[in-house]
Amino acid sequence: MEEYLNKPIKEIIAQYPGVEDVLNAYDIGCGPCNVGICLLKDIVAIHRLSDDQEQQLMVGIARAIDPKQDIKIPKKEKKSEIQPREFKYSPPMKKLVDEHVLIKRWIALIPEFVENLDVESEKGRRLILDGIDMIRSYADRYHHAKEEEILFKYFDQNADILKVMHADHTRARSLVKEMLAAVERRDRKTIAEDLMAYRELLAEHIRKEDEILYPWMDNQLSTRQVGELFSKFDEVDRQIEVSPVKYADFIDQLEKKFEKQEG
Amino acid sequence: MEKFQGCPGSRMMNFNSTAEDNTPPAMGKITSRLTQWPIQMHLINPAAPYYQGADVLLTADCVAYALGDFHREYLKDRSIAIACPKLDQGQEVYLEKIKAWIDQAKINTLTVLIMQVPCCMGLLNLAQQAAEASKRKVPIKYVVVGVQGEILREEWIAA
Numbered sequence: 387m388e389e390y391l392n393k394p395i396k397e398i399i400a401q402y403p404g405v406e407d408v409l410n411a412y413d414i415g416c417g418p419c420n421v422g423i424c425l426l427k428d429i430v431a432i433h434r435l436s437d438d439q440e441q442q443l444m445v446g447i448a449r450a451i452d453p454k455q456d457i458k459i460p461k462k463e464k465k466s467e468i469q470p471r472e473f474k475y476s477p478p479m480k481k482l483v484d485e486h487v488l489i490k491r492w493i494a495l496i497p498e499f500v501e502n503l504d505v506e507s508e509k510g511r512r513l514i515l516d517g518i519d520m521i522r523s524y525a526d527r528y529h530h531a532k533e534e535e536i537l538f539k540y541f542d543q544n545a546d547i548l549k550v551m552h553a554d555h556t557r558a559r560s561l562v563k564e565m566l567a568a569v570e571r572r573d574r575k576t577i578a579e580d581l582m583a584y585r586e587l588l589a590e591h592i593r594k595e596d597e598i599l600y601p602w603m604d605n606q607l608s609t610r611q612v613g614e615l616f617s618k619f620d621e622v623d624r625q626i627e628v629s630p631v632k633y634a635d636f637i638d639q640l641e642k643k644f645e646k647q648e649g
Numbered sequence: 650m651e652k653f654q655g656c657p658g659s660r661m662m663n664f665n666s667t668a669e670d671n672t673p674p675a676m677g678k679i680t681s682r683l684t685q686w687p688i689q690m691h692l693i694n695p696a697a698p699y700y701q702g703a704d705v706l707l708t709a710d711c712v713a714y715a716l717g718d719f720h721r722e723y724l725k726d727r728s729i730a731i732a733c734p735k736l737d738q739g740q741e742v743y744l745e746k747i748k749a750w751i752d753q754a755k756i757n758t759l760t761v762l763i764m765q766v767p768c769c770m771g772l773l774n775l776a777q778q779a780a781e782a783s784k785r786k787v788p789i790k791y792v793v794v795g796v797q798g799e800i801l802r803e804e805w806i807a808a
Contacts, residue, residue: 477788477808609704609790610726613757616788616808 387448391427398426404450412443415590476607478615479600482537485529486592488630491637492520496585498644505572514569514577516636521584522562524633528626530555536618537603540611547599554591558584664797682724690732691742695749702755703728707747707776708762709769715798716762723762723792734763734771747779751787761791765801769793777806 390398395416399406409416414429426447430440475483499517504510534555538548561580568576607615685699690707693700706729713719713731732743750756761776763769773791780789786808793802 474804476790476805480805480807609758609760612788612790612805613704616786617757620786 387444390447390451391430393426395426395429398451402451405447408443408446408450411446412439415593475600476604476612476615478537478612478619479604481616481619482529482532483596483600485630486596488634488637489525489529489588490592491641492517492525493585493588495637495640495644496581498647499640500578500581502647503574503578505569505574505577511569511572514565517581518562518565518569520633520636521558523628524630525588526555526559526562528628528630530558531626532619532622536622537615540607540615541603547602551591551595551599554587557587558591561587662796679720682720682726683729685728688729688731690730690737690746691739693730693746695746695754699728700750700754700756702757704758704760705729705750705756706760706762707732707772709733709764709772711764711769712762712794715764715796716794717798723760727760732772734775735768740775743775744779744782747776748783751780751783751785755785756787759787759789761789763791763793765793765795780808 395405395409399416406416409429412435416429430443435443474480503514505514533551538551541548561584565577565580568580604612685697687693704727706723706727708723708729708731710731710733713724716723730746732740734740737743747759750759759776759780761773763772776789776791780787788805788808790803790805792800795801
């Protein structure tokens with residue numbers, strides 16, 4: 387088992403697809419990840435399972451790798467009896483988590499948005515472009531830029547988890563590019579596919595950040611750094627020409643529109 | 650019926666019989682991490698240079714006696730002021746001084762260290778009131794220290 391602990395998860399899943407189901411059972415969603423370079427041992431460690439859960443997970447993975455062989459699970463060092471302190475986000479992390487709320491509301495609307503895609507009328511194309519602008523300006527320029535240009539710089543750029551986050555951002559940008567070109571061509575099918583792909587990508591991306599990345603970062607940051615991040619985010623908010631209110635209004639209107647249609 | 654024990658803030662307790670000293674003896678003299686004077690909230694000037702852009706500790710008087718590693722773990726690289734929310738008079742002055750830290754000295758963070766006794770929450774409330782009344786926002790953390798020096802709670806509160 388030791389050799390698998392030091393292997394990238396994507397390689398393990400590619401070789402033994404059953405491992406993905408085992409991870410899913412513990413809400414560890416490595417399957418849809420585009421990069422998958424995290425080592426199995428790091429994935430297990432970062433999810434902070436209880437000792438029993440971790441043991442069960444390892445047994446499940448061992449069985450998925452080889453149901454017949456008696457695979458040895460390395461003994462884990464006994465954890466301290468002291469319980470971890472109750473966790474809450476620091477104010478700059480809380481800000482990023484709060485920004486996710488609007489993005490989550492948008493991705494929740496995407497299936498209905500896709501059903502109603504109208505590439506033929508000027509009004510329909512305008513609405514699609516507004517949706518893409520929500521992704522490009524609010525989710526990317528306003529939110530991801532804070533991460534890439536400020537937050538991530540406090541950490542080792544070669545950390546696997548940061549590479550995964552960067553790869554997600556790059557994928558989102560390439561979907562935006564494709565969608566803009568598809569609007570020009572009035573290519574409804576591509577826009578629909580790309581919006582759904584964006585939805586899936588961002589849902590998983592936000593979950594990883596809220597539940598794994600930000601808590602992990604909060605544990606690493608010093609008090610000094612938390613204060614610096616807070617000031618820098620505040621500075622970005624004051625200087626950037628992106629109005630969160632405009633995008634909140636856009637989402638409010640869409641929600642009302644689809645509620646009416648359902649009603 | 651349980652005998653009335655009085656205020657938990659002033660109830661008599663003796664830790665001698667329960668406290669275990671498993672820590673190795675310190676190697677040499679422990680260096681003080683205090684880098685300023687004065688420190689009492691009535692005496693400090695919030696515009697002093699050591700508060701400018703600083704990570705500031707607002708510490709209840711008893712904390713430094715209870716918390717064995719106070720200098721190394723908390724005071725290092727920080728500026729400080731101390732106060733007692735139960736016994737100090739004229740705490741409206743404190744409110745104004747905390748506001749001045751936030752708005753004028755533009756402190757980086759404020760960490761409020763209090764004891765587990767209920768009266769100590771007054772110091773955190775005071776800091777929160779001052780933060781709400783300030784124009785600038787800063788991250789505020791609070792740390793609750795047990796009477797035997799254990800950290801009972803340490804968390805950020807909304808800026």
